[in-house]
Amino acid sequence: MIFGKKDHLVGLDIGSSFIKVAELKVTGKGIVLHKFGMARTKPGSIVEGRIVDMPGLANDIRALFKSQKIREKNVAISTGGHSVVIKTINTATRPEKELHNTIYSEAEQYIPYDIDDVNIDYQVMGESEFSSDQMNVLVVAVKKDLVAEYIDLIHLAGLYPKIIDVDTFALQNVYEKLPSENLEIITLLVDVGASKTSLNMLKAKTSLMMRDNVSGTNQIIEEVLSRFDVTMDEAEQIVNGEANDIAGKESVQEISLEIAQSWCSEICEVVNTYQTSANDEKVGKIILSGGGVFVKGFKDCLLSEFGDDISIMNPFEALIVDKKKFSDSFITRTGPLAPIAIGLALRRVDDK
Numbered sequence: 001m002i003f004g005k006k007d008h009l010v011g012l013d014i015g016s017s018f019i020k021v022a023e024l025k026v027t028g029k030g031i032v033l034h035k036f037g038m039a040r041t042k043p044g045s046i047v048e049g050r051i052v053d054m055p056g057l058a059n060d061i062r063a064l065f066k067s068q069k070i071r072e073k074n075v076a077i078s079t080g081g082h083s084v085v086i087k088t089i090n091t092a093t094r095p096e097k098e099l100h101n102t103i104y105s106e107a108e109q110y111i112p113y114d115i116d117d118v119n120i121d122y123q124v125m126g127e128s129e130f131s132s133d134q135m136n137v138l139v140v141a142v143k144k145d146l147v148a149e150y151i152d153l154i155h156l157a158g159l160y161p162k163i164i165d166v167d168t169f170a171l172q173n174v175y176e177k178l179p180s181e182n183l184e185i186i187t188l189l190v191d192v193g194a195s196k197t198s199l200n201m202l203k204a205k206t207s208l209m210m211r212d213n214v215s216g217t218n219q220i221i222e223e224v225l226s227r228f229d230v231t232m233d234e235a236e237q238i239v240n241g242e243a244n245d246i247a248g249k250e251s252v253q254e255i256s257l258e259i260a261q262s263w264c265s266e267i268c269e270v271v272n273t274y275q276t277s278a279n280d281e282k283v284g285k286i287i288l289s290g291g292g293v294f295v296k297g298f299k300d301c302l303l304s305e306f307g308d309d310i311s312i313m314n315p316f317e318a319l320i321v322d323k324k325k326f327s328d329s330f331i332t333r334t335g336p337l338a339p340i341a342i343g344l345a346l347r348r349v350d351d352k
């Protein structure tokens, strides 16, 4: 992979809690981490995946590019949540030309939106496991108004959106480049963000299941706000362990634990449902990312329910990192939050 001047891209993950930006450089020795930075998103700027405060967000993105001294204007961004539907469908094997019409005419059955309101993309995944006359096709539908909203935002920030990806794909993209992972083992990638969780179950670079749900660290903050007389900022500080002297700290820990256990149950259900439907084919490992990994009890709960093979993703392992530029503690702190931005930065303009 060579990033020429023309197809160089910056990965931009616009989270509802943190914006992350990553720029990579290809050298003879491998892909080097050139820039990585994060900035807090103002609370309420993005709600349920939709942009509420466009000028504010555009300013935050602009400021982040400035503080990181990133001059490149071509960006890859991603979307997720409610307005994105990902389905693997089973259809009769046919030439690519005919497939297009079939997907569009059948799409209404499995996409809960009006077909005129969505952009549809698809990829043939191979022969169906049920019949050699059938094939599996991965279909992605994204609401047009959501895409338009993000394009407007990027333009307002003075940048050019060259790729609009999906969070779960970006996560997969970085995972596949991690040096120490055995891609043959069935692996569940789980990114628990502030407002959503993205799941992608993979085997040998093929996705067996992808899904987003509304679990996230905001659940903890909302619960703290409803039970204690604190402001939004204070609630965030308590949850992030930055305000230890506030009364009721123990109760907050209990709330965190309860919610972490609910995430753990959801994940175990996904694993069990898959294992049952696939004749007990085992899910071999779970790799966690997103701010949720910092919530006490989450990983421990999975360890006790699932077994040993739970790890936290460090996407920087896919890259050459200059320790003088990015300290070990910076890498440890930001690693779990960085996969989607890095997965996006690894894309090229001519990628699909």
Ligand SMILES: Nc1ncnc2c1ncn2[C@@H]1O[C@H](COP(=O)(O)OP(=O)(O)OP(=O)(O)O)[C@@H](O)[C@H]1O
Pocket: 014, 015, 016, 017, 018, 019, 192, 193, 194, 195, 196, 197, 216, 217, 218, 239, 240, 241, 289, 290, 291, 292, 294, 295, 337
């Ligand atoms: N050290 C920490 N301890 C506890 N929680 C943390 C810590 N760091 C981050 N978080 C939580 O993680 C959240 C941010 O995670 P992340 O960056 O994955 O979310 P996001 O990508 O902005 O959200 P989304 O993808 O859902 O829009 C913060 O809102 C915070 O609650």
Ligand SMILES: [Mg+2]
Pocket: 015, 016, 193, 194, 290, 340
């Ligand atoms: Mg996120």
